[in-house]
Amino acid sequence: MDMSFIITVSNLQKHFKVSRHHRGLTGALRNLFSRDYELVRAVDGVNFQIRPGELVGYLGPNGAGKSTTIKMLAGLLVPSGGELWVNGCVPWRERETYVASIGAVFGQRTTLWWDLPVIESLDLLEHIYKIPRERFRHNLSEFREMLDLDPFLNTPVRSLSLGQRMRADLCAALLHDPTLLFLDEPTIGLDVVAKERIRQFIQHVNDQYGTTVILTTHDLSDVEKLCKRVMIIDHGRLLFNGELETLRDRFGGKRELVVDFAQAYEDTAVEGAQVTEREGQRVVYQFERGSITASELIGRLSARYRIRDLSVREPDIEATIRRIYEQRLLEP
Amino acid sequence: MWRVLDLYRRLLAVQIRAQLQYRIAFWFDLLGTAGITTLEFGTLALILQRFENVGGWKLGEVAFLYGLIDMAFGTMDMLFSGFDPPFFGQQVRQGRFDQLLLRPVNITLQVLGSRFEMRRLGRIAQGGLIVGAALALTKAHWTLAKVIYLPVVFVSQVSFFGGLFIVGATITFWTVESIEVINIFTYGGNEMMCYPMHVYPDWMRRFFTFVVPAIFLNYYPALYFLDKPDPFNMPPFVSFLAPVAGLGVLVAALAFWRFGIRHYASTGS
Numbered sequence: 137m138d139m140s141f142i143i144t145v146s147n148l149q150k151h152f153k154v155s156r157h158h159r160g161l162t163g164a165l166r167n168l169f170s171r172d173y174e175l176v177r178a179v180d181g182v183n184f185q186i187r188p189g190e191l192v193g194y195l196g197p198n199g200a201g202k203s204t205t206i207k208m209l210a211g212l213l214v215p216s217g218g219e220l221w222v223n224g225c226v227p228w229r230e231r232e233t234y235v236a237s238i239g240a241v242f243g244q245r246t247t248l249w250w251d252l253p254v255i256e257s258l259d260l261l262e263h264i265y266k267i268p269r270e271r272f273r274h275n276l277s278e279f280r281e282m283l284d285l286d287p288f289l290n291t292p293v294r295s296l297s298l299g300q301r302m303r304a305d306l307c308a309a310l311l312h313d314p315t316l317l318f319l320d321e322p323t324i325g326l327d328v329v330a331k332e333r334i335r336q337f338i339q340h341v342n343d344q345y346g347t348t349v350i351l352t353t354h355d356l357s358d359v360e361k362l363c364k365r366v367m368i369i370d371h372g373r374l375l376f377n378g379e380l381e382t383l384r385d386r387f388g389g390k391r392e393l394v395v396d397f398a399q400a401y402e403d404t405a406v407e408g409a410q411v412t413e414r415e416g417q418r419v420v421y422q423f424e425r426g427s428i429t430a431s432e433l434i435g436r437l438s439a440r441y442r443i444r445d446l447s448v449r450e451p452d453i454e455a456t457i458r459r460i461y462e463q464r465l466l467e468p
Numbered sequence: 469m470w471r472v473l474d475l476y477r478r479l480l481a482v483q484i485r486a487q488l489q490y491r492i493a494f495w496f497d498l499l500g501t502a503g504i505t506t507l508e509f510g511t512l513a514l515i516l517q518r519f520e521n522v523g524g525w526k527l528g529e530v531a532f533l534y535g536l537i538d539m540a541f542g543t544m545d546m547l548f549s550g551f552d553p554p555f556f557g558q559q560v561r562q563g564r565f566d567q568l569l570l571r572p573v574n575i576t577l578q579v580l581g582s583r584f585e586m587r588r589l590g591r592i593a594q595g596g597l598i599v600g601a602a603l604a605l606t607k608a609h610w611t612l613a614k615v616i617y618l619p620v621v622f623v624s625q626v627s628f629f630g631g632l633f634i635v636g637a638t639i640t641f642w643t644v645e646s647i648e649v650i651n652i653f654t655y656g657g658n659e660m661m662c663y664p665m666h667v668y669p670d671w672m673r674r675f676f677t678f679v680v681p682a683i684f685l686n687y688y689p690a691l692y693f694l695d696k697p698d699p700f701n702m703p704p705f706v707s708f709l710a711p712v713a714g715l716g717v718l719v720a721a722l723a724f725w726r727f728g729i730r731h732y733a734s735t736g737s
Contacts, residue, residue, distance in 0.1 A: 152735065212566050214733045228733055236572035247567050251486035263478055264571055266471075292489075 142316060142348050143186040143209065147218035150179040150204050150372075178204040180372035181218070188315070189346040191338075193353065193363035193380070197461055201372040202352050203320065209350065210240050210318055223316060236265060239309035239347075243321030246305055248293045254304045255289045258311065265312035272311060279307040282337055299330035306334065310341060317341070319351045323358055335361050356454040370461060385425060387456050392449035393421045393433055398442035406436050417444070472577060479581025487586050494587060502590035505538060509598060523667040525696075528605025533690050534662045535598030540625035541658045542591035544633065547626070549585040551633040553650045557640030560732075575729065576722070579637075608694045617708070621689045624714025628685050631714075631721035632657060638721075638728035653680070661686045666699050684713040 156172040179201045186192055196202045207213040208220060211227030211234050220226060225234040241247075248257040262272045280286055283303040288296055296304065302322060309317060319338070323331040339362060341347050353359060359366060359380065366383060368376040376383060393409065397417045404411060404419050408428035413420035423433055430448050437443060487494055512534070513527060522530050550556065556579070559565050568578045636650035657680060665673055665687040676682040684706065691698055692707035 207566075210570060212569055212733070216734075231569065232572045232574070235570050238570075240570050242563065242566075245563050245567060247570070249482055249486065251489060252482060256482065256485075260478060260482060263475055264573055 140187060141185040141221075142188045142190075142223060143184070143350075144221040145182055145184050145209075145218070148179055148182045148205070148208065148215055148220055149177070149217035150201075150208060150213060151216045152176045152178055177372045179208070179215075179369075182369065182372070182374050184367060184374065184377050186348060186350070188348055189342070190365060191342050191349045191351070191363050193351050193359035193366040194369070195352070195356075195359065195366055195457060196369040200370045202369055205369065206318055206320055206350070206352060210238065211235060236312065237314055238316045238318065239312070239314035240318040241302070241305050241309045241320065241322055243302070243319075243324045246293060246301055247308055248301075248304060250294050251292055253290045253292055254285065254296070257293065257304075258308060261308055261311055267312050271313065275311050275313065276307075279310065282340060283307055283333070299326050299333075302326065302330070302334060303337075306337060310347075313345065314347065316348045317350070319349060319353075321353055322351065323353065323355050331355070331358070338362060356457060368457065368460065375460065384451065384456065387460055389451045389456065389459070390422045391425055391430070391451060393423065393430060394447050394449060395419050395421065395437060395443055396445040398444045401441055404441070406433065406440070408436070409433055472574065475573060476577055476581055479578070480584050483581075483584035484586060487584075497587035498590040500590070501542075501587055502594045505591055505594040505598075509534060509594075523664050525664050526606070528602045529690075529694050529696070530663065531598050531602035532606060532694060533664065533686055535595045535600075535602055536622065536690075537595075537625065537658065537661045537686055538598065539592050539595030540622055541629050542588045542595055543622075544626045544629035546585050546588035546592070548580065548630045548633045549588075550579040550581070550583040551630070551637040552583070553633065553636035553640055553654070554647050555583065556637035557644045557647060560640060561644070565732075576725065606694060614693055617689070618693065621685070621710045624710040625685050627714040627718040628682070629654070629658065631717035631719075632680075634718075634721040634725050638725045641728045641732045657682055664690070681709075681713040681717065684709040 152175075153173040154176050156174050182201075182205065194202060194205070204213065208215050209222055209227065211231050214228045223234065223237045225237075227234050248254065249260070252260075258276060261267070262269075267275075280289070283306060285303060285307060288300050288304075291300075293301065293304065306322070322338070323334055326334065335358060338349060338351070342349055342362075349362075351358065351363065364380060365378065366376065366380050367374055368383075392412070395418070397404070397419065400417050404414075406421065409421035409423040411419055412422045421433065423430075434443075434446065509531070512530070517527070521527075525533075545552070556565075559582070564582075565579075568575060568582065571578065632654045636654055639646065639650055657676075660668070660672075660676070661682050665676065665683050668676075673683065677684075688698075688702070688707040689710050690696070692704075698704075698706075
């Protein structure tokens, strides 16, 4: 085991037996007596390593094997094959020791006590995780401020809004200074403001404490704002594992330059880019990554025209990833 | 060990505080559970008045058996309500059990601490009153040995029922469709243990002797407490097997529970 990695996963597999159901009335009778099983390879030979302090986005369509991987990493599931080292432990083998060193937020569920005021749940966690008094007080006061928990600290969890609950759950997951944080859909169902607050907090925890974060999400703006590195899984296999930039460069499609000219020009054509939209003084150019840089293009334009304002639009990461899934651009 | 007890105390305190938030609901629940028991036992008492006895046992003697089992089951239902099979099955399906597994605390302790049904106090109190009435009605001779043995039998019954709940909860790792079958063992077992065992057919009594050793927990100890003769001519020490049977069932249930958790970790469903 290499200590420079906080997570080492090699040839990880998880297979489930799923009983096959027969249809119709006779089928229902057959179900009573016979059981046919089908082997589902939810995770089928996955390899990756993660260094301490990384903030990694783990992406994939529903049923791709994302949450099965996370469950194995969190020690909830025993792998069918392969090896898994996290924080120097085999998660499922030493559950109690291992889970003390991690934090986890599963977006749809809460770890807090439903009928209790938030603060009482948090106080209870101090005892559950045996957090030293001083540490607990320090972390709580910091998270209270950063996540703005004070307005609902005495409200029972059942009366919180989704965003408030998520903030309380994030606080709960980090009070014991975990070195590793698993976030499964942390921004699901939240409005833009609430999402932004949560992202800022995750970034802060990663910067400030060097907490390693593994994040699964359907909202790719989470990934764009937070993660340098992404892993993409589909049909139980990793399709991509690397920098977000690399993913963009390889599959990103075209970038766009939006220019507001000082006056309406008749002819705005320029070499290396195509005009895709025109509206008064505003013109949108599309250009290929690799064939021309944004600054070259701006240089050419400003040599010919008077420009008032401009901005570069990166290709939508969501569209990129959708293309990868749909066209199966990355065969394993 | 102290840490474990301290944590358990805190988890229970949380449950109690949460339940006291709904004060009116709490009192209604308490009255409700107590009321049902009273009604059930009232019906039995009326029938007994008509027929004088159940299998040769008089009202006071049946009341002793009935009240003791009621108290024990109520106490168990309060302490082990986290293991109540339908409740536990739901916790597993909703992912709440996974949340417990993510905490660095013994999982059995956490399930015990996850629910504490205070309203069972109604049933316990009712059982206590019935036992009290039974003691007034029967003329059994209370020796020191009996006074010491009574709480032992009570604790054994609580462990026995607790074991049944744990077995039921564990089965929900495999299937939730058989919840009704599990209820036959827990609630049905509780119900049948309220009456003297010799009124049941042989096969049923054999089942509750050799498969589920319920007979050693209510019937035989009761024969001893009430100075009744044993119609099956078993050796007299059989009346003192309650702790063996009670703890035995609990220990076996906990072993099955650990096996179930291992199975759960390999299937996640």
